[in-house]
Amino acid sequence: MAIASIQSAILLSFLVLFLGPYLQTSKLCSCSDDHKVGNCHSIERLALLDFKKGVEDPSNRLSSWRLDNEDCCKWHGVGCNNVTGYVEELDLNAIRDTAQATRLSGGISPALAQLKHLKYLDLSDNAFRSIPDQFIGSVKELRYLDLSDNYFEGRIPRQLGNLSHLHHLGLSNTRFSIQELQFLSYLTSLEYLDLSWSDLSKTGESLQYINRLHSLSELHLSNCQLSSFPLMTNFTTTLSVLDLSDNNFGGFFFKAIINFTALQSLDLSATEIQGPIPKAIEHMTSLKTLLLGLNELTGPIPDVFANFTSLECLDLEYNHLEGPIPLSFGALCKLKELSLSRNNISGEITEFVNGISLCRPNSLLEILDLGDTKLTGNLPYSIGNLKSLRILHLQETSMNGAIPKSLGQLSELEFLDLSLNAWDGELTEDHFANLANLRLLFISFDEKPPKPLFFNLSFNWVCPFTKLFVLDLANCQLGPLFPSWLRNLNQLGTIVLENVGISDKIPNWFPKIYPSLQFLDLSNNQISGKVPLEFRNGLNSTCNLKQLIAVSLSSNNLSGELPQECWKDLESLEVIDLSNNHLSGKFPFPFGLHLSFQS
Numbered sequence: 001m002a003i004a005s006i007q008s009a010i011l012l013s014f015l016v017l018f019l020g021p022y023l024q025t026s027k028l029c030s031c032s033d034d035h036k037v038g039n040c041h042s043i044e045r046l047a048l049l050d051f052k053k054g055v056e057d058p059s060n061r062l063s064s065w066r067l068d069n070e071d072c073c074k075w076h077g078v079g080c081n082n083v084t085g086y087v088e089e090l091d092l093n094a095i096r097d098t099a100q101a102t103r104l105s106g107g108i109s110p111a112l113a114q115l116k117h118l119k120y121l122d123l124s125d126n127a128f129r130s131i132p133d134q135f136i137g138s139v140k141e142l143r144y145l146d147l148s149d150n151y152f153e154g155r156i157p158r159q160l161g162n163l164s165h166l167h168h169l170g171l172s173n174t175r176f177s178i179q180e181l182q183f184l185s186y187l188t189s190l191e192y193l194d195l196s197w198s199d200l201s202k203t204g205e206s207l208q209y210i211n212r213l214h215s216l217s218e219l220h221l222s223n224c225q226l227s228s229f230p231l232m233t234n235f236t237t238t239l240s241v242l243d244l245s246d247n248n249f250g251g252f253f254f255k256a257i258i259n260f261t262a263l264q265s266l267d268l269s270a271t272e273i274q275g276p277i278p279k280a281i282e283h284m285t286s287l288k289t290l291l292l293g294l295n296e297l298t299g300p301i302p303d304v305f306a307n308f309t310s311l312e313c314l315d316l317e318y319n320h321l322e323g324p325i326p327l328s329f330g331a332l333c334k335l336k337e338l339s340l341s342r343n344n345i346s347g348e349i350t351e352f353v354n355g356i357s358l359c360r361p362n363s364l365l366e367i368l369d370l371g372d373t374k375l376t377g378n379l380p381y382s383i384g385n386l387k388s389l390r391i392l393h394l395q396e397t398s399m400n401g402a403i404p405k406s407l408g409q410l411s412e413l414e415f416l417d418l419s420l421n422a423w424d425g426e427l428t429e430d431h432f433a434n435l436a437n438l439r440l441l442f443i444s445f446d447e448k449p450p451k452p453l454f455f456n457l458s459f460n461w462v463c464p465f466t467k468l469f470v471l472d473l474a475n476c477q478l479g480p481l482f483p484s485w486l487r488n489l490n491q492l493g494t495i496v497l498e499n500v501g502i503s504d505k506i507p508n509w510f511p512k513i514y515p516s517l518q519f520l521d522l523s524n525n526q527i528s529g530k531v532p533l534e535f536r537n538g539l540n541s542t543c544n545l546k547q548l549i550a551v552s553l554s555s556n557n558l559s560g561e562l563p564q565e566c567w568k569d570l571e572s573l574e575v576i577d578l579s580n581n582h583l584s585g586k587f588p589f590p591f592g593l594h595l596s597f598q599s
């Protein structure tokens, strides 16, 4: 799952503004009835204004669409042919628009049928409810049509079959009801087809029309409630992207696509496929992305990836794979993401990391997700050579030994989870030296090991990861002094320092300096002094720490009274555990709070 969400984040950041500015020239005068202003034909201008009239536009994205702003070729989202002046492009995608853009909603005016020269139409990511058949049937020049992510009602327009020049058809999550796909049989130039998030379970034999799209190179049928799929033997050398994720093929499906040797991207995540990964996959050496997570795959990962020299992303998470990481993985120098988490993968990671770390000029690996596996052995020193690493997830494996100091060289690292392993030895300032980008740090243990992992940091250490948001070091050894380096980390939202051997007073600055604090767990230490919750801001006497959700200070040596003020402002607070301390006085909690308290 981690990889999937990370991928969409990466994808978003790559979404670039498509439309370049259109050069406007008015050298040519077209001497017809149709009156031209600037480059724009008045008939088309009126059609666009009619469209605007029928649309709700809360963030005023169409503010440039005005009668007094005559040259419609300069309107937002409109592109004209610079010689004829006819509107050829309409791009009203909301996500690529300005940051504050909201969805356009309502119906689409039939007047748009006037735009007879339209070649490119993108209405995706809006909230349109209807699109007139008459309009679809008349824009016969369209090469590119994207209606994805809208709230269309009723059946998918048959007139789509009239758009025989289409190269690109995006119909993902349109909410059209789709009973049959015959319209596809006329779209012989189609190169890109996306019907994801449409229920195709009732399309029966008409699914076969996809097989006739001989020019198709990209096909997305994610989450279409498919339980079988035509063999598509005609695509074996043309199709480069195939996304069939989130369907229920069951059984053994791989055989059907093993001859698709031109594929660069194959997504069969969450399709209930079973059985071993076939050795025949070795022929699919053009793959850059192979996503097989969330299935029932069993047996070892075949060692056939040596020739996958283009492979960038491999996701096998949440299966029942076992055995070692194949030796060939160490030679995948283009690899950016590898997820094998939630499998019974065993053996050591040393040879893989050593191999990848020798990539020249350097390793590109950004995401290494091996959590919840049976991996054993040490974290190798060569991990420090994976300079591109942003995410290192090794939670709950059977790895052990000392954590190498080279970890501190991973200056791009944002997420580090080494929890629930059998590490020993110490962590020093070197281990964190260049981790300036770290946002989440988990190095916790279930219970305190006999020789706990020891944080050997000097009292004056200035820690480099000032952007840290989550810190969980439960059952490590940080004490006896309260860690003063926490003072730099004022973006912290979660602090878990349970049973870390602190026997000290809490300094005055704690936890006041954490405006975003939501979770605080300091239980099972020997912390003495007053309860470290001061809600009143000394300077302007407003209440602080309003985002708190859960606090545990149980089993310490806290004494004195609780602050009496501001409790009503802690609207998110659900749990506060103060048990096993030496507190006294009144307890001012509002009714409804889950309070655990005993002195």
Ligand SMILES: *[C@@H]1O[C@H](CO)[C@@H](O)[C@H](O)[C@H]1NC(C)=O
Binding pocket: 023, 024, 025, 082, 083
């Ligand atoms: C008109 O547009 C085409 C491509 O859309 C571009 O190559 C050409 O340079 C433009 N001509 C003028 C005069 O701007």
Ligand SMILES: *[C@@H]1O[C@H](CO)[C@@H](O)[C@H](O)[C@H]1NC(C)=O
Binding pocket: 137, 158, 159, 160, 161, 162, 186
């Ligand atoms: C295309 O439009 C014409 C009318 O303009 C209609 O007769 C024909 O059936 C349509 N074809 C398809 C495949 O929808």
Ligand SMILES: *[C@@H]1O[C@H](CO)[C@@H](O)[C@H](O)[C@H]1NC(C)=O
Binding pocket: 211, 212, 234
């Ligand atoms: C596959 O292609 C061949 C030759 O182009 C064609 O005769 C056949 O009908 C196609 N198969 C399907 C299922 O469309």
Ligand SMILES: *[C@@H]1O[C@H](CO)[C@@H](O)[C@H](O)[C@H]1NC(C)=O
Binding pocket: 233, 255, 256, 257, 258, 259
């Ligand atoms: C794959 O190709 C081989 C050799 O061309 C052929 O024998 C086999 O039947 C094909 N498999 C499928 C599922 O099309």
Ligand SMILES: *[C@@H]1O[C@H](CO)[C@@H](O)[C@H](O)[C@H]1NC(C)=O
Binding pocket: 282, 303, 304, 305, 306, 307
């Ligand atoms: C890799 O490619 C070489 C040459 O193309 C071939 O001899 C070898 O068998 C291939 N290895 C695998 C594992 O497919």
Ligand SMILES: *[C@@H]1O[C@H](CO)[C@@H](O)[C@H](O)[C@H]1NC(C)=O
Binding pocket: 319, 320, 321, 342, 343, 344
């Ligand atoms: C790993 O193996 C154990 C024992 O064979 C089995 O109970 C468990 O379900 C397996 N886990 C996965 C994720 O396949």
Ligand SMILES: *[C@@H]1O[C@H](CO)[C@@H](O)[C@H](O)[C@H]1NC(C)=O
Binding pocket: 426, 428, 456
């Ligand atoms: C902590 O690190 C210092 C060197 O930085 C070393 O001299 C000392 O022995 C270490 N302390 C422990 C308890 O390991």
Ligand SMILES: *[C@@H]1O[C@H](CO)[C@@H](O)[C@H](O)[C@H]1NC(C)=O
Binding pocket: 537, 539, 540, 541, 542
């Ligand atoms: C009081 O100070 C806090 C922190 O400095 C600040 O966030 C808040 O806006 C201030 N409140 C008022 C009412 O000035």
Ligand SMILES: *[C@@H]1O[C@H](CO)[C@@H](O)[C@H](O)[C@H]1NC(C)=O
Binding pocket: 503, 526, 528, 529, 557, 559
């Ligand atoms: C507990 O706190 C009291 C009073 O603050 C102090 O006298 C005592 O030494 C503390 N006990 C421990 C074990 O720290």
